[in-house]
Amino acid sequence: MKRTIPLLITGVVGTVLVVAYFIPHPPFDSLREDFSIFFDIIASVAFILGGGNLIRMHGSRISRKESNWPYSVVTVLGFLLTLFVGLTKLGNPNGFLGSSVTTSGSYFYAAYEYIFRPAAATMFALLAFYVASASFRAFRAKNAEATILLLVAFIVLIGRTFVGELLTSWLPDSLHFLTIPYLVEKIMVVLNFAGNRAIMIGIALGIVSTSLKVIIGIDRSYLGSG
Amino acid sequence: MSRFMTIVEKLDTLDKRWVFLVVGLAVVVSTIFRLTFPERPTPMVCAIYEKIESLPEGSRVLLPFDYDPGSEPELQPMADAFVRHCCEKGLVMYFIALWPLGQNMVDGVIRRVLTVEYPDLEYGVDYVDMGYKAGNEGVIAVILTDLKKLYTTDAHGSSIQRIPMMEGISNIRSFDLILNISAGYPGLKEWIQYAGTPGNIPVAGGCTAVQAPLLYPYHPEQLLGLMGGIKAAAEYEALLLQGYPKFRNDKNRFQTALTRMGPQTIAHLSIVFFIILGNITFQILRRRRAQERQSQQRQE
Numbered sequence: 001m002k003r004t005i006p007l008l009i010t011g012v013v014g015t016v017l018v019v020a021y022f023i024p025h026p027p028f029d030s031l032r033e034d035f036s037i038f039f040d041i042i043a044s045v046a047f048i049l050g051g052g053n054l055i056r057m058h059g060s061r062i063s064r065k066e067s068n069w070p071y072s073v074v075t076v077l078g079f080l081l082t083l084f085v086g087l088t089k090l091g092n093p094n095g096f097l098g099s100s101v102t103t104s105g106s107y108f109y110a111a112y113e114y115i116f117r118p119a120a121a122t123m124f125a126l127l128a129f130y131v132a133s134a135s136f137r138a139f140r141a142k143n144a145e146a147t148i149l150l151l152v153a154f155i156v157l158i159g160r161t162f163v164g165e166l167l168t169s170w171l172p173d174s175l176h177f178l179t180i181p182y183l184v185e186k187i188m189v190v191l192n193f194a195g196n197r198a199i200m201i202g203i204a205l206g207i208v209s210t211s212l213k214v215i216i217g218i219d220r221s222y223l224g225s226g
Numbered sequence: 227m228s229r230f231m232t233i234v235e236k237l238d239t240l241d242k243r244w245v246f247l248v249v250g251l252a253v254v255v256s257t258i259f260r261l262t263f264p265e266r267p268t269p270m271v272c273a274i275y276e277k278i279e280s281l282p283e284g285s286r287v288l289l290p291f292d293y294d295p296g297s298e299p300e301l302q303p304m305a306d307a308f309v310r311h312c313c314e315k316g317l318v319m320y321f322i323a324l325w326p327l328g329q330n331m332v333d334g335v336i337r338r339v340l341t342v343e344y345p346d347l348e349y350g351v352d353y354v355d356m357g358y359k360a361g362n363e364g365v366i367a368v369i370l371t372d373l374k375k376l377y378t379t380d381a382h383g384s385s386i387q388r389i390p391m392m393e394g395i396s397n398i399r400s401f402d403l404i405l406n407i408s409a410g411y412p413g414l415k416e417w418i419q420y421a422g423t424p425g426n427i428p429v430a431g432g433c434t435a436v437q438a439p440l441l442y443p444y445h446p447e448q449l450l451g452l453m454g455g456i457k458a459a460a461e462y463e464a465l466l467l468q469g470y471p472k473f474r475n476d477k478n479r480f481q482t483a484l485t486r487m488g489p490q491t492i493a494h495l496s497i498v499f500f501i502i503l504g505n506i507t508f509q510i511l512r513r514r515r516a517q518e519r520q521s522q523q524r525q526e
Contacts, residue, residue: 029371032367033367033368033371033372033375036361036364036367036368037368037375037376039361039364040359040360040361040364040365040368040376043360043361043362043364044360044361046360047360099382100381100382100383102329102330102333104337112327112330116295117295117298117330118295120294120295120296120298121295121296121298121299123296124296124297124299124300125299128249128253128493129245129246129249129250131497132245132246132248132249132493132496132497132500133242133245133246135497135500135501135504136240136242136245136497136500136501136503136504137504139501139504139505140504140505140508141505141508141509142508150501150505153501154498154501157494157497157498157501158494158498160435160455160457160490160494161263161457161487161490161491161494161495162263162264162265162487162491163491163494163495165266181266185268188438188439188442189442192439192442193442193443196439196440196442196443197443200443
């Protein structure tokens with residue numbers, strides 16, 4: 001029973017959603033809408049599960065004093081404090097029922113604005129340094145393929161700046177096809193299009209076959225049975 | 227070993243901290259001196275601008291903000307530019323978020339642009355914040371057929387029924403344009419697949435530069451225009467400056483993307499410099515090793 005019911009739900013919901021795409025008429029269209037709403041409700045409840053899982057995982061790490069456990073303390077404290085100031089709307093200028101939890105002036109807003117936001121932006125900004133370092137080490141013309149990759153990366157990098165335009169602006173109109181902006185456009189619109197479309201079609205076919213296996217019940221890995 | 231070869235070997239194994247220092251200096255110096263460069267708008271950016279220009283006053287634009295503070299420095303200038311353009315054209319804006327922190331991004335643009343630059347616009351009449359909903363593409367699938375089934379209140383808890391501009395809105399097909407800004411999943415791709423294509427609604431938007439190549443294949447049939455990263459945002463600002471001269475007054479406020487392109491340009495150039503340097507040292511050393519191998523073989 002523990003396995004049959006989830007398999008049945010998956011099979012019925014999957015089949016109805018596929019059929020509803022091709023026959024958007026009653027009863028399939030309303031069923032699709034209902035299933036989508038069920039999904040949204042489950043997704044909302046998943047936040048509670050996610051929070052519980054976070055506490056459980058980091059709690060056990062702290063109790064066992066595993067490596068880097070002080071970071072887990074920071075995570076749990078950060079989570080609980082944010083949850084507390086968010087649920088109680090602490091410091092909210094218009095009181096508990098007055099306005100949204102994100103109202104300027106509330107503790108929740110302060111936590112977001114002065115801790116989370118700069119920290120997240122800093123983490124993202126660090127990428128620039130790692131990209132520079134990785135480019136220095138990895139973009140080397142070791143063979144023909146690497147040389148092509150290097151040339152393309154070089155053109156796109158330069159072409160993404162004003163310098164790209166400046167470098168080849170002196171070329172006559174008859175040689176327009178050699179200008180860096182033109183080359184960048186062709187790389188992105190022709191080569192990238194073709195490569196990405198091929199990858200996307202491949203992925204889509206893979207998703208179709210995997211989904212069919214799940215709907216039919218051949219693939220049961222989502223039940224934890226492998 | 228000659229002095230030259232010693233230098234080449236040192237450069238080949240250059241400590242990454244030197245790379246960090248050069249990139250850091252490039253960004254800091256160009257930020258301090260506020261370097262800006264002229265931008266020539268590309269066709270994909272022009273397509274979005276022209277689409278907004280072509281919409282009659284009062285047209286409904288859905289603005290899903292699906293990003294968070296991590297990508298805010300890259301995406302916030304295009305969000306501001308889109309909103310400014312919609313305001314100038316007298317379009318009605320519906321903000322929505324599929325990312326939990328997208329709600330904060332909407333709050334930010336309302337606080338930064340709408341309440342400061344367009345105080346005459348009225349909440350509920352000219353713009354509305356419908357807030358965040360969990361469910362990713364599931365949300366889009368529902369509002370494709372019935373928006374009010376999922377959105378019963380706005381972000382502040384007011385009933386949707388009491389918001390004047392929600393009259394006549396039944397589903398996504400009630401909108402004239404979807405203008406999404408996204409930094410990943412769910413984002414522009416989901417809006418194209420679950421709303422734009424099945425609902426036959428024009429979709430355009432902006433995304434981070436790394437995401438753009440994955441979205442180009444949808445252009446032009448399913449995606450009328452795409453803005454990738456701060457460069458495209460700068461191009462859009464350049465278009466706004468051409469079309470609306472009043473934006474030339476305050477560089478700090480209206481030209482944030484153009485200003486941010488300065489540090490990006492210098493950072494790109496420093497990366498290009500390191501790539502060239504790395505390849506020169508690599509080729510010199512490779513040639514030398516080949517010569518050494520040849521002389522060793524001859525001796526044997």
